[in-house]
Amino acid sequence: MAKIVFTRPKSMKDVVTHYCPGCHHGIIHRLVGEALDELELAPKTIGVAPVGCSVFIYDYIDTDFIQASHGRAPAVATGVKRALPDKFVFTYQGDGDLAAIGTAEIIHAAARGENITVIFVNNAIYGMTGGQSAPTTLVGQSSTTTPKGRTSQNDGFPIQVCEMLNTLQGPSMISRVAVHTPAQVIRAKKAIRRAFQCQVEGRGFSFVEVLSACPTNWGMTPLDAGKWLENEMIPYYPVKDFRIPEGVQ
Amino acid sequence: MTQKVLMKGNEAIAEAAIRAGCRFFFGYPITPQNELLEYMARNLPKVDGVFLQSESEIGAINMVMGAACTGARVMTSSSGPGISLKQEGISYIAGSELPAVIVNIMRTGPGLGGIAPTQSDYYQAAKGGGHGDYRLMVLAPSSVQEMADLMFLAFDKADEYRNPVMVLGDGVLGQMMEPVILPEPKEGKGVEKPWATTGKGNNPKSKLITSLYIKPEEAEKFCEHLAAKYLTMAERDTRWESYRTEDAEIIVVAYGTAARLCMAAVDMARDKGIRAGLIRPITLFPFPSAPIYAAAEKGARFLTVELSTGQMVDDVRLAVSGKSTVSFYGRSGGMVPDPRDILSQIEQIESEKNGSTAATEGGAA
Ligand SMILES: Cc1ncc(C[n+]2csc(CCOP(=O)(O)OP(=O)(O)O)c2C)c(N)n1
Ligand code: SF4
Ligand SMILES: [Mg+2]
Numbered sequence: 141m142a143k144i145v146f147t148r149p150k151s152m153k154d155v156v157t158h159y160c161p162g163c164h165h166g167i168i169h170r171l172v173g174e175a176l177d178e179l180e181l182a183p184k185t186i187g188v189a190p191v192g193c194s195v196f197i198y199d200y201i202d203t204d205f206i207q208a209s210h211g212r213a214p215a216v217a218t219g220v221k222r223a224l225p226d227k228f229v230f231t232y233q234g235d236g237d238l239a240a241i242g243t244a245e246i247i248h249a250a251a252r253g254e255n256i257t258v259i260f261v262n263n264a265i266y267g268m269t270g271g272q273s274a275p276t277t278l279v280g281q282s283s284t285t286t287p288k289g290r291t292s293q294n295d296g297f298p299i300q301v302c303e304m305l306n307t308l309q310g311p312s313m314i315s316r317v318a319v320h321t322p323a324q325v326i327r328a329k330k331a332i333r334r335a336f337q338c339q340v341e342g343r344g345f346s347f348v349e350v351l352s353a354c355p356t357n358w359g360m361t362p363l364d365a366g367k368w369l370e371n372e373m374i375p376y377y378p379v380k381d382f383r384i385p386e387g388v389q
Numbered sequence: 390m391t392q393k394v395l396m397k398g399n400e401a402i403a404e405a406a407i408r409a410g411c412r413f414f415f416g417y418p419i420t421p422q423n424e425l426l427e428y429m430a431r432n433l434p435k436v437d438g439v440f441l442q443s444e445s446e447i448g449a450i451n452m453v454m455g456a457a458c459t460g461a462r463v464m465t466s467s468s469g470p471g472i473s474l475k476q477e478g479i480s481y482i483a484g485s486e487l488p489a490v491i492v493n494i495m496r497t498g499p500g501l502g503g504i505a506p507t508q509s510d511y512y513q514a515a516k517g518g519g520h521g522d523y524r525l526m527v528l529a530p531s532s533v534q535e536m537a538d539l540m541f542l543a544f545d546k547a548d549e550y551r552n553p554v555m556v557l558g559d560g561v562l563g564q565m566m567e568p569v570i571l572p573e574p575k576e577g578k579g580v581e582k583p584w585a586t587t588g589k590g591n592n593p594k595s596k597l598i599t600s601l602y603i604k605p606e607e608a609e610k611f612c613e614h615l616a617a618k619y620l621t622m623a624e625r626d627t628r629w630e631s632y633r634t635e636d637a638e639i640i641v642v643a644y645g646t647a648a649r650l651c652m653a654a655v656d657m658a659r660d661k662g663i664r665a666g667l668i669r670p671i672t673l674f675p676f677p678s679a680p681i682y683a684a685a686e687k688g689a690r691f692l693t694v695e696l697s698t699g700q701m702v703d704d705v706r707l708a709v710s711g712k713s714t715v716s717f718y719g720r721s722g723g724m725v726p727d728p729r730d731i732l733s734q735i736e737q738i739e740s741e742k743n744g745s746t747a748a749t750e751g752g753a754a
Contacts, residue, residue: 182589183588185588185589186459186588188455195601198595203589204586204587204595204597205595205596205597206454206455206458206597206598207485207598207599207600208451209451209478212447212448212451215443215448215449215452215454216451216454216458217455218441218448219413219415219453219456219458220459220586221455222413222439222441222456223456223461224459224587227588228588244444244447245444245447
């Protein structure tokens with residue numbers, strides 16, 4: 141007798157995504173979907189997705205969604221959560237979005253301890269607009285706007301967002317994870333679920349950074365992209381739990 | 390019980406908004422609207438509302454957007470530079486068809502300008518302001534009483550049209566104290582908002598609030614839908630006040646604070662036997678073109694008076710459509726004309742009655 145061991149999360153739609161082969165956005169969506177399912181949050185969820193490759197997340201995750209402007213999702217989510225404190229509110233933001241244009245919004249939502257969850261997808265590049273340099277682009281990494289590689293003299297240094305937010309009182313949870321190996325995927329899933337749980341328990345701002353591959357704009361095969369993420373990104377962006385509240389389920 | 394109270398314009402706006410059912414306010418300090426923000430900080434919590442001072446005007450308008458998505462009555466207020474920062478958010482709110490109220494207590498510009506009263510944000514308010522093919526409904530009160538009354542209309546019309554509404558005042562109106570009868574608090578839940586994103590609950594279909602239309606065919610359809618909405622607004626909700634216009638040969642067009650000065654000037658002109666009148670637009674968008682055109686067809690000549698170097702005058706000229714002459718008189722930078730200066734302008738037009746059309750040249754005196 142056949143036994144079903146793997147299905148699509150209930151909170152995800154049965155459609156093919158538009159993401160490039162080897163893109164990690166799809167994996168991260170799935171982890172969000174699984175966590176929504178397990179905590180039975182989908183019916184009371186409002187997601188906020190700003191511009192970036194994942195602006196179409198509403199085509200894949202079957203909850204109410206708001207499409208926000210570039211960088212402002214934490215402010216939009218604040219408005220939603222203040223009006224509906226009993227509902228579940230999360231943002232899904234890229235690194236260009238969150239760490240460049242949206243720096244003020246993320247820092248202040250975190251500092252307020254706003255009871256929302258932020259999924260921060262760091263692929264060290266502007267994916268949607270075609271591979272320009274991001275505030276997270278590594279020194280030496282080339283992009284269409286740093287064709288000879290990012291230099292600290294001209295472009296400054298990449299921002300480590302978890303480390304920066306970890307200086308604030310407001311956040312209840314801050315973790316950085318990756319999804320390029322099965323072991324990392326399992327860890328990432330746990331972190332996302334924990335972050336959602338923090339909000340459900342009213343603990344305030346919870347934040348998960350997910351290191352993510354953009355093979356298309358990195359100019360690599362999916363396999364090489366995984367290796368580059370492991371060898372170049374993780375040393376600068378260590379995967380770890382920066383802050384975990386006591387007693388969270 | 391209706392009772393007259395003495396209030397600053399900024400505070401009357403805030404109190405009227407609360408009475409109109411506004412329970413969420415997100416804002417950032419800037420003169421000359423700080424009393425509004427501070428009144429909300431003191432009084433919204435008393436009615437279980439939320440006041441939050443944001444990190445910037447950009448933050449504020451996006452918080453407004455978030456609360457509006459849930460169907461709540463929500464507003465923000467600012468002035469000059471702050472209103473400029475809100476424009477992207479206002480465009481998204483219009484593009485997502487969300488109701489929200491934005492108050493602009495105008496100060497002088499461009500740049501940091503000054504905190505003195507002006508009407509130099511007319512273009513920005515009446516022509517959209519941010520990027521894209523949209524309009525705000527723009528309400529222009531000319532007294533503290535009208536500021537209070539129009540707040541009710543602002544929230545109702547924002548809900549009805551699912552469109553942002555701007556209340557456009559200036560530093561004089563915001564700071565001035567006048568007796569006002571506050572409208573009775575609004576009862577009931579207001580209109581249904583089945584489009585609101587409140588979590589899908591047991592509904593089979595989740596809801597989406599977006600302004601993203603990738604396909605040109607769909608984007609055009611949406612723009613045409615907005616255009617049709619603005620046409621309906623124009624048909625049903627164009628508001629203005631006509632003062633002594635029945636037999637007027639010279640009609641002054643002015644709004645807000647400028648209109649009050651012009652009303653005095655019209656009375657002075659009448660005392661001198663000049664048949665002057667005033668058309669005071671209350672909605673700047675939709676603009677009251679019809680009464681202006683009708684008077685132009687009957688031969689009235691026009692004088693537009695603004696606390697700027699001339700912005701609304703463009704809409705007056707469009708309304709007149711070449712049927713008559715339109716001159717302009719304005720003071721800017723926070724300078725406010727004396728009604729006698731406006732009277733001189735009226736007298737000048739009167740003296741040109743037979744023949745000269747020099748007045749079409751316009752320009753600030
Ligand atoms: C105000 C504004 N500026 C610029 C853009 C163009 N834009 C769209 S997405 C994007 C960058 C997205 O990069 P990221 O947030 O890293 O997401 P990714 O696509 O890499 O997942 C930019 C610059 C915009 N939509 N709005
Ligand atoms: S461009 Fe990069 S981030 Fe965007 S879908 Fe393709 S791989 Fe993913
Ligand atoms: Mg990116």
